[in-house]
Amino acid sequence: MSKNAKNESLLLGDEAVGFAAIDAGLTGIFGYPGTPSTEVFEAVEAEFKKNGVANRVARWAANEKVGYEFALGCSYIGKRSMVTMKHVGLNVAMDPFVNSAITGVNGGLVVVVADDPGMHSSQNEQDSRYLADFANLPCLEPSTPQEAYDFTTYAFELSEKLRLPVLLRLVTRLAHTRGVVARQEMKEPTDLGIPNSESRFNWVLIPSNARLQYQRLRDNFGQLLEAADDFNKFKKGDRRGVVVSGMGKANFDQLCKEEATISKFSKLEVMAYPLNDSLIDKMLESCDEIYIFEENYPYIEDKFIAKTRQTKIRGRRDGTLNIAGELDPGVLRQALKLSMPEKKKGPTIDLPARPPRMCDGCGHIDAYNAMKEAFNIIGVSDPRVFGDIGCYTLGAQPPFEGIDTCVEMGASLGMALGAAMSGQVPSVGVIGDSTFFHSGLPTLISLVESKVNANFVIMDNRITAMTGQQEVVATDIIPQLAQAAGLLPEQVHILTPLPKKHEENVKKLVEIFKNNRPDLIIFKRDCIQAMRKGLYAKINEEKKAGGHGHE
């Protein structure tokens, strides 16, 4: 969308974060795709492609931990960096996340984590604010696309001022909401140089240094509170009060335009953490009853419950709001006992759900069909297959019912091997190529030595399909990797999942499942969506040039 004179444009919350990073003089952005965070990286990558990438870099990593380490390395040499991930990605990156709080940073490091209240495309709705708290790091929480831009700009300054990583917390509804965003002038990449002789050893976390650094982190807590206080606003009003943050703030502010009574409430807006106890005390002194609207665990609420004497705290703990799920205007209206609108009368017929499904002609369909028949032939009437995260997760649904678990990235292989070692015959784990490189590779090493009937099935379409067909860190190297790890050539099978290959694939799978040894099966066929978009041209070009498919 075109820009206007005020340098405004229509941006997704995610895009606003990405553009703010560029404008703030970012050098490197890294991460691993994950809904709803993916478009932060993609916005930056697209800008770099359009405008040239002199002295700047955007690179997907094998997983969030590696992405975080890329960003930390960028920060070490004095450049501004950003790492992006979804909420569960921060679990993967916890080690560098927590320890980079101990080392501190050099160039500004902003950690963008997008939570998914309501689990639109995730396995849980964990709240990243607790992890910022756990790591003793500041956290900023915007509520509109413009705030997403402004807070990101500030996050880089704050990171360099406190010499700490700053967590920028997004949620799905902000990440994927478009609004008007005014941009500032773009800065050239900044450079603070490498750590000087004084701070050089801060980065070496041997116990003698780590103790000093950890003490310093705790001692500087006051600075974190001060920084957060600049963002958090208290306004005295009625004896009824409200505490809002993130989407709670966005929804409450909207509601105030329709309901005069609630706009007179005493109000605490929380946009940054740690939250100062003095603000909690002010609210408690000013109110007999406080509603807390935050996305999505009762994080602020529990701090109020811990401190309150008489003031009633209305939120997710007392059932005013459900403990799970995301906020919307209806949820707030109900909690505040405001009137609900008169609805249109709906249809009286039952409407079947229309869940997402695998694309017509997708190779995963042929892979699942072949596996199902192979199990049937070897007499396993109720096979249990360990699954993973990607488009192929859709194979859990009828008519395929081809996988029985989906837990976290890489779990399919670890669980399949664990079950095999514990007596499951044959044991099968299904994983995509991107997920394999993310978290399956170490398990492949364990497979080789296991000598049990564990069968790893890699659905290899040479792209990270589900999140929008991002490039995988490597393509076409899995057979060589497996053999280098110690699997024999006869233990590595490359099958083409096509309808015309069905009989052949079934026969091969029957043989493999019966064979009492570890096997690696690679169902290899390109993603039809990515093919239609012409995304393989670049990958193939790089292969021809002698690369491994990574830039």
Add this chain to the structure above:
Amino acid sequence: MSSDKLYGIIVAGVGGQGAITLAQLFLGAAWRSRLHTMQSEVHGMSQRGGSVNAQISISKAEVTAPLLLSGAVDLLISMEPLEALRYVPFLSKNATIITSTEPTINMDNYPDINLILGALREIPGTILVDTAEHAKKLANKNAGNMVLLGVASNYTPIDKTIWHTIIEERFASKGEKVVVKNIEAFDIGKKIIAPSS
């Protein structure tokens, strides 16, 4: 949209039909009309042939909430009749429904289409648009969404010239022919105003 009250729109469809693109056109048109606006959309797995919706808020006052109040939505535009029915519970009593009559059957248990269209006809304020017929007449298989947008434009406070500009900007990269074809389809939709029951 007469008062300061927020005007809420849902664009519904099946993943891949272009619901998000259509919603973005609304957002751009509202912004160009100097109105406050915000639009939320779904990404990721749900786009794989599943039920998809995008929500747009338009107001003379500042908009902060990405989601609309269920039961207060003013306008529903659906690219698929079953999906239109699915979002009726989100609508206000006097809301307008503009829906394509062309089913997307990517499921085993799709109900009888006549049952669906019958149920839609019973809901006051519904405009059924035979997008397949329009696409055929215009020899433009993608005309349906633009016809729906044209119909919907009659229910928004946005000037016709702004709509044309927005369509032009959005499809400019696909060539002038695509732009002209889309505007042609939009203008045909704009002439449809009365319920076609």
